[in-house]
Amino acid sequence: MIKVLLADDEVLVRAGVRAILGTAPDLRVVAEAGNGREALELARAHRPDVALLDIRMPVLDGLDAASELRRAAPQVAVVMLTTFSEDEYIARALEGGASGFLLKSGDPYELMAAVRAVHNGAAFLSPQIAHRVIRQVSGGRMSRRPAALQRIAVLTPREREVLALVGAGLSNAEIGERLYLVEGTVKAYVSAILGRLEVRNRVQAAVLAYEAGLVPPG
Template sequence: MIRVLLADDEALVRAGIRAVLGTDAGIEVVAEAADGREAVDLTVAHRPDVVLLDVRMPVLDGLDAADEIHRLVPGTGVVVLTTFGEDAYIARALGGGAGGFLLKAGDPRELLAGVRAVAEGAAYLSPRVARRVIAELGGGRLTRATAARARTAALTPRERDVLALVGEGLSNAEIGRRLHLVEGTVKAYMTSLMDRLDVRNRVQAAVLAHEAGLVVD
């Protein structure tokens, strides 16, 4: 059972998201928070597998809450809920503790997929979010793409395969099944990739995979 904490300052939005999560028998909402500070405190108390955080919340916004949760409860995955008008917030969060980015107005199936992916230790970017993040991060898409291709040029074919599947949001176990590798080998590849590519987390690795053209939208 995947235990989820839901944080949004609008009760109606929380109810809608809770209803979507309730369609999956493998997901349980264990707590709800109306602001970022409460989200951090409840995460420490309940130790959920995943926290869903709205970006704009009182007391402490979702991105600061994500940073604190990552520091205090590193075993809990964080998914940030955003809207198209908040691209800059997504770019800022890439350097923090969030492992997933979803649109509130997106397909409900993406919400379920994102929660499951982050619970399994993978990164998850809504396809539309991924495209906007890439555009936001670097002014010119061509410049970003060229830089990303240069950073990944020295990777072996197998390393490129692993990075591409990270970009698709797959967990280590799923990558292992896809490439016929044991999970420990995938973990070793990930450690090496993150060091060689100078990325801090799987989200940054996933964005780099998109920028380098390794992921087919």
């Protein structure tokens, strides 16, 4: 059972998200918060696996709550849920350590898929968000190639293989199947890669893999 913390200042939105997740037998909302500060307190009390955080909330917004949550409880995967798709929110969310970014107008099944994906160690961006991220990266990909290659030079050949598959969007289980490794070993590789590259999450690692040319365009 994947335990979910839901934070949104709109009661109707929380009810809708809770109803959607409630249709899945493997997902359960264990706590609900109306602001970012309350979300942090509930995260400490309920130890969720995944936190769904609205971007705009009173007291402490979702972006700041995500940053604090990632420092206080790095084992909690964070997904940002918002009606806004401006690039500035995307950048701040990813820099803050979010593993996923969804628009509230997205498909309900997308919401469930995102929770499962980040819980399994993958990143998840809604199609609209993914398009924006790839567009930003591809716009200056070649100019950033030398710096990206220099950064990944610290990795072993196997770690570069794993990074390439992370960049392609594969989960730990899928990477394990591709490289004939057990999932725990893949998880250890990914943790080591994040540390060596000094990035906060898989999304940032994936962007770096794309910039370094480990992931083909398109």
